[in-house]
Amino acid sequence: MVTFILNRELVTTDKAEGSSLLDFLRYDMGLTGTKTGCREGDCGACTVLAGALSGGTVIYRSAVSCLMPLGNAQGKHIVTIEGINTGHLSHIQQSMVSNGAIQCGFCTPGIVMSLVAESTSHKESTTNSVISSIAGNICRCTGYKSIERAAQEIAAALSDKDVTDPVRWLVERQQLPDYFLEIPVKLSSITRSPGDAAGAVIESGKLSDAGIRIAGGTDLMVKHADELAESGIISLSDRKDLQGITTEAGRCIIGASVTISEAGESETLRKYFPEILSCIPLIASEPVRNMATIAGNIVNASPIGDMTIILLALNADVTIAGGGPSRAMPLRDLFLGYKKLDMAPEEYLRNISFEYDSAKALFSFEKVSRRTHLDIASVNSAIQLCTEGDLIAVCHLSAGGVSPVPLYLKKTSAFLRGRAVSPSSLLQANEVLQQEISPISDARGSADYKRLLLRQLLFAHFLKLFPEKINPDIGKL
Ligand SMILES: Cc1cc2nc3c(=O)[nH]c(=O)nc-3n(C[C@H](O)[C@H](O)[C@H](O)COP(=O)(O)OP(=O)(O)OC[C@H]3O[C@@H](n4cnc5c(N)ncnc54)[C@H](O)[C@@H]3O)c2cc1C
Ligand code: FES
Numbered sequence: 001m002v003t004f005i006l007n008r009e010l011v012t013t014d015k016a017e018g019s020s021l022l023d024f025l026r027y028d029m030g031l032t033g034t035k036t037g038c039r040e041g042d043c044g045a046c047t048v049l050a051g052a053l054s055g056g057t058v059i060y061r062s063a064v065s066c067l068m069p070l071g072n073a074q075g076k077h078i079v080t081i082e083g084i085n086t087g088h089l090s091h092i093q094q095s096m097v098s099n100g101a102i103q104c105g106f107c108t109p110g111i112v113m114s115l116v117a118e119s120t121s122h123k124e125s126t127t128n129s130v131i132s133s134i135a136g137n138i139c140r141c142t143g144y145k146s147i148e149r150a151a152q153e154i155a156a157a158l159s160d161k162d163v164t165d166p167v168r169w170l171v172e173r174q175q176l177p178d179y180f181l182e183i184p185v186k187l188s189s190i191t192r193s194p195g196d197a198a199g200a201v202i203e204s205g206k207l208s209d210a211g212i213r214i215a216g217g218t219d220l221m222v223k224h225a226d227e228l229a230e231s232g233i234i235s236l237s238d239r240k241d242l243q244g245i246t247t248e249a250g251r252c253i254i255g256a257s258v259t260i261s262e263a264g265e266s267e268t269l270r271k272y273f274p275e276i277l278s279c280i281p282l283i284a285s286e287p288v289r290n291m292a293t294i295a296g297n298i299v300n301a302s303p304i305g306d307m308t309i310i311l312l313a314l315n316a317d318v319t320i321a322g323g324g325p326s327r328a329m330p331l332r333d334l335f336l337g338y339k340k341l342d343m344a345p346e347e348y349l350r351n352i353s354f355e356y357d358s359a360k361a362l363f364s365f366e367k368v369s370r371r372t373h374l375d376i377a378s379v380n381s382a383i384q385l386c387t388e389g390d391l392i393a394v395c396h397l398s399a400g401g402v403s404p405v406p407l408y409l410k411k412t413s414a415f416l417r418g419r420a421v422s423p424s425s426l427l428q429a430n431e432v433l434q435q436e437i438s439p440i441s442d443a444r445g446s447a448d449y450k451r452l453l454l455r456q457l458l459f460a461h462f463l464k465l466f467p468e469k470i471n472p473d474i475g476k477l
């Protein structure tokens, strides 16, 4: 059974928890304002708000309902385009109309819901943040300039938003219906918290009886939607023991179910590892980041998983539980072969931890994809470096898309340690690197192209971190 608030109503359903929220909305509840487009998280036509209670406040985030397992709606407030109706057009809707940002209208509900999510966020809304909030929404017929103009107008209307209580601020200005103010109390009366039932099952180890383990669903729902629609799931996304980012004994510990958005927003992580901020916008789109977890990125074992590549360069460890006493191991040793992990079926990832000295360390993440945003990398790479005098003392280099697994470049990292930062070190390091990788030709590029890309990314890291020592012409050597 899944219980949640859908717009104004409390709903309980015994529909399979692995079926998509989108199908439940459209076919069980008749809420056809939420559109079905790609069903792969790419177009944003199905965007809704998912509000979760945090303290006494509801935090709303955009979510692609095609990839959200119904079970992940447990205990939340799900808002569709029908649920924001106040009887008149809101600023957001009016700006879309006034700027001619709508033609066929198919993408419009998704765009409006992404913009509503931005307006309910507890942060300042600027033109940039408003435009970023719709980076996951594709429009096939209007053209983006008019949508951008609408976004500018919306940012202006939100310029004096009360970031301490944005929902009340919006309700008082009749931008959201009054019922939003009752939601915190209503949500707190839903007895089963999200993830409670899963908690009992996951520790028992009886996975096959209980269902398929799922976190944000942004990987599994794309690949196994039909299978999931008929099965039970073990939802990990809201498990309290898999949440949170802390620092202990000089290490940063990230709960397995922390989402990519939460990682980017965490004050603790930003303070400990400030470079996280520049990495996040390069990963997926806002609604996908709101759902996608760090553990999902690691366990799906994609050779080009961005968070995995970043964590490999942070020389991270993972803690694995569920098969007896929990065990810790270096993340790089988790990957045994293509989509093959050193993890038994009853085991799961509990947390990821790493040490980083922000006063000394330098970090760079580079990703080459066909589009800057909302695209999977052809090749990505990250590096962590510390220097002592003129020499490299610490070096951890990783790369994706050049091997069957997300790769920690052990030999190249070892080669660079103890060497001076110079063009000749880099050219020699590239010789080692080329021996260490084994890219294949596929839809994202030929093997030769990927070899060339990684060479240039190695140089790009050093150009970015040591502009005074490395000349941009190194790429032409
Ligand atoms: C439109 C779109 C764009 C994307 N863009 C990017 C991108 O730019 N970069 C990128 O790296 N990825 C991208 N992805 C891929 C995906 O979003 C990420 O890999 C994401 O981090 C997966 O996390 P999840 O929680 O959604 O995983 P899920 O789909 O829930 O799970 C993935 C796998 O992990 C397992 N799992 C999850 N948590 C645990 C745990 N704690 N212990 C054991 N097993 C666990 C599940 O059983 C499953 O096998 C994109 C996906 C979509 C749909
Ligand atoms: S239908 Fe395209 S993102 Fe959901």
Ligand code: FES
Residues within 6 Å of the ligand: 101, 102, 103, 104, 105, 106, 107, 108, 138, 139, 140, 141, 142
């Ligand atoms: S208005 Fe037609 S897809 Fe955007």
